[in-house]
Amino acid sequence: AERTRLRRAVVSAIENDPTFSRDDQYFQSQNERYEAAVRKAVHVQKKMQEMGWSENGPESVYVYRALSGDVAFLLHRVFMRSISVLGSDKQVAKWIPLATEFQLIGSYAQTELGHGTYLQGLETTAVFDISTQEFILNTPTISAMKWWPGDMGRSATHTVVFAQLYIQGKCYGVHPFIVQIRSLQDHSLCPGVIAGDIGPKMNFEHIDNGYLMLQNVRIPRENMLNKFCEVQPDGTYLRRGSQQINYFTMTSIRISLISDEAILPLMKACTIAIRYSVVRRQSKLKPGEEEAKILDYQTQQEKLLPQLAAAYAFHFVNRYLQELFNRAYKEIRGRNFALLPELHAFSSGFKAMITQHCTSGVEICLRACGGHGYSLLSGLPSLYTKILASCIYEGENTILLLQTARFLMKCFAAASAGQPVPPSVTYLAAGKPGTCPARDKVDFLSPDVYTEAYQHAAVRLLSSTAAKLQDLIQSGAEKHEAWNQCTVQLVQAAKAHCQYITVKNFVETVEKLENKAGIQKIMKHLCDLFALHGIFSNAGAFLHAGYISGAQMDMVTASYLDLLAVIRKDAVPLVDAFDFTDKSLNSALGTYDGQVYQRLYEWAQKAPTNTQMSPAYEKYLKPLLHNKLSKL
C-alpha cells in the first residue's frame, strides 16, 4: 500500500508535467518523435533533481513506468550498468560520475550487421599496440558494422564496443571497450568514426538506433573494461573469475525487460481490450434485447480472458526470477559463480517464453477490438509493434530456448545418473510414470492434478528428446549434427519446462495469498484458467504423453469453458487493478470512464490530416476533377 501511494504520486507528478505529454505521439514523424524523446530524457533529469528522487530509488522505477519507455537515453543506463558490472573499481570511479552528470552520453554496441545473438561470431577487432599502449579498433567488413544499438545513431558520445581482442597476433575472444565516438564540444563525429541512424523501424521511432564503423580508432589501454580480464602493459593477458561473467549484463537486462517490455504491455493491452469489450455492443444474444456487450460472447472471452490470466501468471513468475537474480547477484559479488548457469538458463528460457506469449497476447487483444483496434488511437498497434521487438533483442527467442534446453539436458543426464541438480529441476529425477487420476471435470480444478500434468509433459518431452539424441549419436551421427536434428523438439521441451514452472509458481503464490476480500479465490480461478487454457490449446502434447486420456481432455475443455463465464464477472476489476492511468494507456478505447466513441471522434479531429489543408487537393485532385468538366 505504501508502494502504491508512492507510485501514484510519482506517476501523477510526471503526467501533470506538460513536457511529458504524449498527446501528439500518434501524429508525430520520426524526427519529431526523436526530438521529443530527447527533450523528455533531459527533462527527467531535471525533474528528478527537483523532486529529490535518486536514480537508484524506488521512484525512478515508477518514473520510467509512467513514461512508458517513450524517452531517450535508455541505453545510457545500460552503458552505466555494464561499466559497474564489468569495470574495475578504478574505471567505475572514473566513468560513472561523468555518466551520472550527463557529461557524456553512453550506448552499448554489441550487435553487428551480420551477427546477432551469437556473440563469438562478432567481427570487430581490437588490436593491442604495445608501443603506444593503445587498442586499435577496426570494422574489417561491412557485416562487421555495429548495427541497432539504441541512442547511438544521433545522441551518444561514448559507447561500449564489443570486439575480438588481439594481442601479438593471438585472438583472445570478445571483450568490452569504452570508445568515444562524438566530440564533447560540437558533437561531430570523432576521426575514424562513421555513425548514423539505421532508418525507420516498426516502432521505436523515438530511439535513434544506430550504425557504427571504426577505422583505426585508437583508445588507451585503460578503456578496456577490466574487472575480469586485463591486458597488462607488456601485453600479458590475465583472466580473473569466470568467462561467463560477460553474460551477466545480458542476463540482468533480460530479467529487467521481462517486466517492463513484456508483462506491462500485455497488462495494458488487456486493460484496453477488456474495457472496450464492455462498451462495444454487437448483434443480439437474445431477440428483442439490446445488442449484447461483446465481452458476453464466449468467443470474445476465449480470446481475452486467457491473456488476462497469463498477465497475472507472468507477473508472479517474474517475482520468482527477481529473487533468483538477487540471490545470484549477491553471490557473484562474492565471486561465487555457482548459481550463474541456472540463472542464465532460466533468464533465457523465461525471456523467450514470456515475450513470445505476451507478444501474441497483445496481438490477440488488438484483433479482438475489431476495426478500431487497427487505429493508432486505440494505443494497441504501438503496444504491439513495440513488444514484438522483445522477441528478438537481447537474444533471439529460439536460440535462447535452445540454451535453456542445453542446461536442462545436462541436468537430466545428471539426475538420471543420480547426481545432485539445482532444486528447480529436481522434478526431472522424480518423474513417476502413471496416468492422470481425474474422473470428473471438477477434478481439473485441483492444482495438484494439473500441475502434475504439466510436470509429466515436461519430463516426457525432455526424456524422449534425450533418448533420441542418444540414439542419433550411437548410430554414428556427429554430435553437432545430432543436436541440429533434435532442435525442434528441444525448443518444445524448454518451453514445456518454463510452462511447468510458471504454473507451479502460480499455484504456490495463490496458496500464500491472504484471502482478503475474496482475492485468493479470484486468483485461484485465474490460475486454473491459465493452466487449463495451456492444456486445452496444446492438447496434442498432453494426449501424446499418454498421461491424459481423450475423455479427460473433454473434461479439461468443459472445465475451461466454464471458467470463462466465472471470470467474466471480475474481468473489469481485474484490469482496473493494474492501475494504469488513462494517460499512460494513451488509448481512445481503453479509458476508465468508457467514453469510447466521443473520445475517438475528438482525437481524430486533432489529426494533422484534418487540421492542415491537404496539399493533394490543389495539386492533383483539382486538375483531375476539373479535367473532364472543361472538356464537356
Add this chain to the structure above:
Amino acid sequence: EALVFNDPDFQHEDLNFLSRSQRYEQAIKKSSLMVLKLREYGITDPEEIYWFKSFVHRGRPEPLDLHLGMFLPTLLTQATPEQQDRFFMPAWNLEIIGTYAQTEMGHGTHIRALETTATYDPATQEFILNSPTVTSIKWWPGGLGKTSNHAIVLAQLYTQGQCKGLHAFIVPIRQLGTHEPLPGITVGDIGPKFGYDEMDNGYLKMDNFRIPRENMLMKYAQVEPDGTYVKPVSDKLTYGTMVFIRSLIVGDSARSLSRACTIAVRYSAVRHQSELKPGEPEPQILDYQTQQYKLFPLLATAYAFNFVGAYIKDTYHRISGDIHEGDLSELPELHALTAGLKAFTSWTANAGIEECRMACGGHGYSRCSGIPDIYVTFTPSCTYEGENTVMMLQTARFLVKSYNQVSSGQRVAGMVSYLNDLSRQRVQPQHVAARTETVRLNDPVSLVEAYKARAARLVEAAAKNLQAELNHRKSKEDAWNKTSVDLVRASEAHCHYVVVKLFTAKLPEISDAAVCAVLTELCLLYALYGISKNAGDFLQAGILTNAQITQVNQRVKELLAVIRPNAVALVDSFDFSDTHLGSVLGRYDGNVYENMFEWAKKSPLNKTEVHESFHKHLKPMQSKL
C-alpha cells in the same frame, strides 16, 4: 509491368521515409497519373486495369480503391438505368469520386444495427439524412476523409412512419469545384492507423442533410413519390458481392504470405549465424532445423492458399453464371465456404507473415525488410469484410444445419458430403469405425481422409454440445453462445480439410514429373504439419495412434531436409520483382548488407550530420548539470 516500372513519372522516394501526409499525396499523385495514362494507352479491359493498378501502387492501398472497387460496381448493380445515366459516366470520368459508407463508429459486421437514418419527406420528395448519435457516425470508409465528393451511404429507411431496413443512398458530400464540405456535412480523416498510411479513411456526420428521392439506389427496393415502399424481389442477391470480395481476400492471403516467405527464405540463405560444426564457418541459417521448421510449413501453406484462391475464383465465376440464370441453389454453400476460408486463410497468413518477420531476426523489424509493411497492410483483412470469428460462426451455422439434415435422414452434397458417412458410422462404436482404414502417412489422399474424419468428429461434437445446451432448456441464442468456441473449432477443422483436399486434388493436374514431386512433398508437409500441430484432435478422435503421431512428427522433420535444396527455387517461382517486393532483405541478388547501409544513409534522421536536438536539448543539459 515494365510499362509502369520504366515510367519516370511513377518513381519516388522510398515510402518508408515519408510522413503520412506525404504518402497520401504520393498515392493521390500516382492514382491521378494512372487514370491519365490508362486513357493515354487506351487500356479499358478490367483485368488489364487491375494489373496496371497493382503495379502502379505495388499492391498497396490507394485512395481511389473504394471508388473503383465499391462505388462504381455498386452503381452498376444497384442503380436504375436512369441513375446510371446520371451518375455513372461522371463517376467513370472522375468528376465524381465516390466511396462506400457502411461501417459506423459503433457498428461493424452486424450491419442490421446501423443507426444512420434516411427519412422520406413526401412534401419535398427528399430524403433527410441524419447521424443521430456519436456511435452512428460513419467511420473507416476509405477515400472518405479527403478525397471523395460523393458517398454511397447505407442508412435505415423511414417512410410513412415505418422503418424499412437498410438501403443505399447516393450522397454528395463536397462542393464540386471548391471541394469544401457541403452544409450539414461534417467530414474528415480518422487519424493514423497501424498501416494504410496512404489511405484517407474517413468519418462522416450528417445533420438534416437533404437529397432528392432519385438518389436512393432503386433497382431493387423503391420508394414512390407519395412515400409508398416497394419491396425487392430477393435479398439473397447481395450475397454475391460479399462472396466475391471474400474470395479476393483469400487470394490476398496467398499473395501476402508468398511475399513474406520469399523475403524470409532468401534472407535465410544469405544470413550466416553461429556454428554447426566447431571450427567451420558460420552456416546459412536456412540449414538450421529450427529455421526450416519455421519457414517451410509456411511456404507449403502459401502454395496451398494459392490453389485455394484459384479454386474459389473459378467456383465463383461458375456459380455467377447460374445466378444470372436464376439458379441460387449453390449460393448458400459457397457463401458459407468463403466466409470460413476468408477467416481461416487470413488468420493463418497473418500469423505466418509475423513468423516470417521474426525468422529474419532483428533486421526483420527494420522497415527495410519490407515485412512490417506487408503485415500492417494485410492484418486488417482479419477484421474487414466480416470479422473472422463471426465468419467462422457463419460457416458453423451451415455445418450444423447440414449435420441436422443428415441426422434426420437427408443427404447433403458438396464439401460437407462427408457428414453423410456419420449416420452409417453411428451403428458401430465411433472409434472403431474411424479406424477401419489405417492412415498412410506418405499418401496425401489418405491424409485427406484423416482430415475429413477430424472435421466430421468436431462438427458432430459441436452439434451435440449445442443440442445438450438446448436440452438444458437454454434459449437458442444462449445455447449457441455457450457452444461458440466448439463451433469455431469445427469450422476451422472443416476449412483445414478443404484446404488439404484442394491441394491434394491439384497434384494429378501437374504434368511435369519433377515439379509434381516437389509439390507432393510440399503438400505432404502441409498436411502432416497440420496434424502435428493439432495432434490433440487426431488422437482424441482415435484417427491416429500415439505411435503414428510420433511418426508424423518425425516425417515432418525429414521433409524439411528434403525441401531445403528446392526452397529458394520455390520462392523464386512466385516471381515477385524486387520493386514489387520492396525489401532489402529479400533481394533477388542477395546483396543484403551493402544495400542496407545505403538504405539507412537515406533515413530522415541522417539528413544532417549533427541533429538539431543536440543544440536544442543535449548541449544545454550538459552545460547545466
